[in-house]
Amino acid sequence: GAGVSQSPSNKVTEKGKDVELRCDPISGHTALYWYRQSLGQGLEFLIYFQGNSAPDKSGLPSDRFSAERTGGSVSTLTIQRTQQEDSAVYLCASSLVATDTQYFGPGTRLTVL
């Protein structure tokens, strides 16, 4: 069956521009997570959505980062006024319920010039 999909797979942008990254979770999965993986680093938790509950935004590194999840399905991560240190792979994961195994998408590789 279809897994988690993310788009675009690669994004190159100039410093100061805004970017939007998209995640399509596995159908029926209620929990959705965003992570960031910088070169040589472990995955860093960014934000978590569970059903209609308020998201856990505790991992967002600054107010330039925001995310939404519409209709309990697709999620968009927005980074405003991108900086070079935002360059990383942004990974989305979903799980059937919050305590279940997380399945990751292939990620979006963001490069800020």
Add this chain to the structure above:
Amino acid sequence: RKEVEQDPGPFNVPEGATVAFNCTYSNSASQSFFWYRQDCRKEPKLLMSVYSSGNEDGRFTAQLNRASQYISLLIRDSKLSDSATYLCVVDPRGGYNKLIFGAGTRLAVHP
């Protein structure tokens, strides 16, 4: 101190070798533990959960030592296809899987 620490490696081993990775975590109240595998430029995939009593899945054995706050992964009879980065993962709060990832240990199995 990082919440989850791993030796980055690389571990270069011949086919058929046994190799072990350790990982330490800082939060003694952590609830759940996992090993994920990540191939180059691919997404992480769950390899196995780690239970207090230790658990085995084929050639892979995971152990948890809560007193010393470390987790281990043993791979027996290494295959070329085992070459990957192995991520130690901790769920510090339980309730939901807000996972804390180690930076990973790279394994290269050669003929």
